[in-house]
Amino acid sequence: MKKTGLVIAAALAGALLGSPALAQKTVLTVGMQSTDAGVLDPHLNSGTPGKAMLQWMFNGLVRIKPGELSPEFMEPDLAESWTSSTDGKEWTFKLRQGVQCHLGYGEFTSEDAVYSLARAANKETSAFSSDYAAFDKVEAPDKYTVKITLKQAIPSLLGIVMNYHGGNMVCKKAAEELGKEGFAKKPVGTGPFMFQEYVPQQYAKLVANPNYFRGKPKLTEILYRFIPSDSSRDLAFQSGELDMMLGRQEQAWVDRMNALPGVKVVAMGPAEMSMLHLNMSQPPLDNLKVRQAIAYAIDRNAIWQFRGKNISRPAVSVVPSGYLGTDEKAPLYPFDLAKSKALLAEAGFPNGVTVKAINTTLPSMLSFTEATQALLKRAGITLEIQPVEHATFHQQIRQDLSQVVHFQAARFPIADVYLSQFFHSRAIVKTPTAVTNFSHCNVADAEIDAARSETDKAKQLALWKTAQEKIIKEVCAIPVNEMMQLWAYKDSLDLGYDLKASLNLGPPVLETTRFTK
Amino acid sequence: MGAFLVKRLGFAVVTLWAVLSLVFVVVRIVPGDPAQVILGDQADATAIAAMRTRLGLDAPLIEQYWTFLTGAIRGDWGVSLVTGRPVIQEILSVLPWTLELTVVSMLIGVAIGVPLGVWAAINRNRMPDYVTRIASLLGLSFPPFVSAIILLILFAIMLRWFPVISARSGSASAWFQSMALPALNLGLIMAAYITRVARSAMLEVMQEDYVRSARAKGVPWRVVVWRHALRNALIPVITVVGLYLGILIGNSVLTEIVFNRPGLGKLIVGALNQRDYTMLQGMMVIYTLIVVLVNIATDLTYAFVDPRVKLS
Numbered sequence: 111m112k113k114t115g116l117v118i119a120a121a122l123a124g125a126l127l128g129s130p131a132l133a134q135k136t137v138l139t140v141g142m143q144s145t146d147a148g149v150l151d152p153h154l155n156s157g158t159p160g161k162a163m164l165q166w167m168f169n170g171l172v173r174i175k176p177g178e179l180s181p182e183f184m185e186p187d188l189a190e191s192w193t194s195s196t197d198g199k200e201w202t203f204k205l206r207q208g209v210q211c212h213l214g215y216g217e218f219t220s221e222d223a224v225y226s227l228a229r230a231a232n233k234e235t236s237a238f239s240s241d242y243a244a245f246d247k248v249e250a251p252d253k254y255t256v257k258i259t260l261k262q263a264i265p266s267l268l269g270i271v272m273n274y275h276g277g278n279m280v281c282k283k284a285a286e287e288l289g290k291e292g293f294a295k296k297p298v299g300t301g302p303f304m305f306q307e308y309v310p311q312q313y314a315k316l317v318a319n320p321n322y323f324r325g326k327p328k329l330t331e332i333l334y335r336f337i338p339s340d341s342s343r344d345l346a347f348q349s350g351e352l353d354m355m356l357g358r359q360e361q362a363w364v365d366r367m368n369a370l371p372g373v374k375v376v377a378m379g380p381a382e383m384s385m386l387h388l389n390m391s392q393p394p395l396d397n398l399k400v401r402q403a404i405a406y407a408i409d410r411n412a413i414w415q416f417r418g419k420n421i422s423r424p425a426v427s428v429v430p431s432g433y434l435g436t437d438e439k440a441p442l443y444p445f446d447l448a449k450s451k452a453l454l455a456e457a458g459f460p461n462g463v464t465v466k467a468i469n470t471t472l473p474s475m476l477s478f479t480e481a482t483q484a485l486l487k488r489a490g491i492t493l494e495i496q497p498v499e500h501a502t503f504h505q506q507i508r509q510d511l512s513q514v515v516h517f518q519a520a521r522f523p524i525a526d527v528y529l530s531q532f533f534h535s536r537a538i539v540k541t542p543t544a545v546t547n548f549s550h551c552n553v554a555d556a557e558i559d560a561a562r563s564e565t566d567k568a569k570q571l572a573l574w575k576t577a578q579e580k581i582i583k584e585v586c587a588i589p590v591n592e593m594m595q596l597w598a599y600k601d602s603l604d605l606g607y608d609l610k611a612s613l614n615l616g617p618p619v620l621e622t623t624r625f626t627k
Numbered sequence: 628m629g630a631f632l633v634k635r636l637g638f639a640v641v642t643l644w645a646v647l648s649l650v651f652v653v654v655r656i657v658p659g660d661p662a663q664v665i666l667g668d669q670a671d672a673t674a675i676a677a678m679r680t681r682l683g684l685d686a687p688l689i690e691q692y693w694t695f696l697t698g699a700i701r702g703d704w705g706v707s708l709v710t711g712r713p714v715i716q717e718i719l720s721v722l723p724w725t726l727e728l729t730v731v732s733m734l735i736g737v738a739i740g741v742p743l744g745v746w747a748a749i750n751r752n753r754m755p756d757y758v759t760r761i762a763s764l765l766g767l768s769f770p771p772f773v774s775a776i777i778l779l780i781l782f783a784i785m786l787r788w789f790p791v792i793s794a795r796s797g798s799a800s801a802w803f804q805s806m807a808l809p810a811l812n813l814g815l816i817m818a819a820y821i822t823r824v825a826r827s828a829m830l831e832v833m834q835e836d837y838v839r840s841a842r843a844k845g846v847p848w849r850v851v852v853w854r855h856a857l858r859n860a861l862i863p864v865i866t867v868v869g870l871y872l873g874i875l876i877g878n879s880v881l882t883e884i885v886f887n888r889p890g891l892g893k894l895i896v897g898a899l900n901q902r903d904y905t906m907l908q909g910m911m912v913i914y915t916l917i918v919v920l921v922n923i924a925t926d927l928t929y930a931f932v933d934p935r936v937k938l939s
Contacts, residue, residue: 145896149711157667310710311890311897346792500900501901537671
């Protein structure tokens, strides 16, 4: 009995003494909104939790300067330099020498790069194989040279050999030795941090790579914790158990975090654009005037205010702002309620129309659609919302079941991706080549296709501009606003760069990242 | 006793089969495509179709059912569609966390609920009774995720006695830290249920002839209450404990999410969101198994507490 009492007393004392200690200054603890990170293979994982972490372990041949988003900031990573032929079909990369794979798997050479790209292009081993459809061959003329030959020029070869999705370079020996499943449990790359441990539902632990080619990281460890509950993540951050965390896309969250001492909140890119796709194959939306009436009825500024001034911004075109090729001054329909009503009457609907939207129950996306519903109501347009759970939403909108689809997405920041996935007739839902063209838009196919293989940059930009104008004029979709990615971190954490954006959706943690106190 | 067990276990097998079949059907009726979830927004229709083939989701339903059932019998529950790890391995890695939380919560519930219920009953319509009834009503009305947040704010943020993120490294203090708040959260809800049942059972038993005769014979009040009456009042309490185990496991889903403890609850939420069919099937087997086994254990406990109960 006495013994039990002692044990309990000791446990209590331990609990009290061991209460949240200050984080060790070389260990970075990050909180992510998920129960798990999924497969840890960079060629298979496309989810936010996985991508945010995998970027700390892997390099590409090239990378976008940390903290930036636009491809204009492309800089060397595993490749020191590169050249391309004038027709854009042949690319040669010179690799850095002496780069070491994690866990003693040897030097990273052109053989590893060739293997990685073949692996990324193979649909058995990669979720991103379609990005590499234009690849003809990848060769290694010598130990430090990689030569890529394309069947046809593509808008950005560099975008698919950077440290993002299939462009992550894996170490051949490790991938072969561990096998597909083994590699997904123990990923081996060349990045500043090495995988050490994965505890399901709890955390992944990464440790510093002492042989990192840019220098030994200043942090010794990253503890990547999976905390699905928003409130618990906030409380853990507040109690000092987390140094950095993914935030909520809510203005109130930003205000609350900004009120805490020693906290930095960043609203970073890539922004996810909220767009209403109008199904032009169905009445009444097959009528251009009805679509225009909807476009005129939407007040972008009102929605911007509603969603939060610090976390969103009004859309500028049918391609998000800041992408290579976005027409930043695209001729969007301005808010004009009278014009909206007049157009409806002209279209033969003086008493208004009713359209249906299957919508996800994800709170931020649902509240957006509800706000839109209120705006449309003023013009006499009834938007009937049918809320369904998120996975169901994704399935049903691809079955062409919704007249209006509110889709919120960020893509690789080149106009081509948004245009071909949302507005090219090849991508129309329910076709064998379907992606996310919910509106059945087909008005700019010629421009989108021509821009893809256009090597003259000015002509390419002009083609993309025309495509955007045509899509806007036809009202295939109404771009409304863009939501930023929110992260909070202690201001004693010096990331080592200015965080404005991260294509991998989590802040890059570099060899220079450190705590200042 | 032997015949009872054989009969109950046979019944358990049939229940398991029925639940498995039901789950198989339900999981496939629910809209949402796992291939789409795995590949993400940007995948084209061809890639999604290829993934469906790879996952075996394009095979005829009856074939999928047969593969699933024969696999389940062999103990092979397949691999998670999302993580690629074996379902059984994923479940077993977190099962102890949920079981441990459930057992400790139940002990807290019994330790608080039974004495409180008895105290309320023997003080019927007096202050202790009112206080207890109001407290148990409060306990029942609080959604577990709200009480969880309150506990966190109080003990983790204001008093800083416990961490927000449950963690455990093998030491007694680490175990205590990871267990205390979640177990208290669930234990209090359980206590609220048990208090009410214990109170009404005690009230009923106290009306019985044998209690009156014991009192008439001059048996001390304490002995009447604790030895004669409580023993009989415990039977409905045990039933409730057994029945509410299901509720406890259900509430543990929310508790695990808020306290960020690993467990079946967290696993099932992830599996549902991602339409991880194989994982959901495996989870349902485990849940059914637990409920069936607890029912058998409850029956056995009756016989132990009350020798008049015959197991046949």
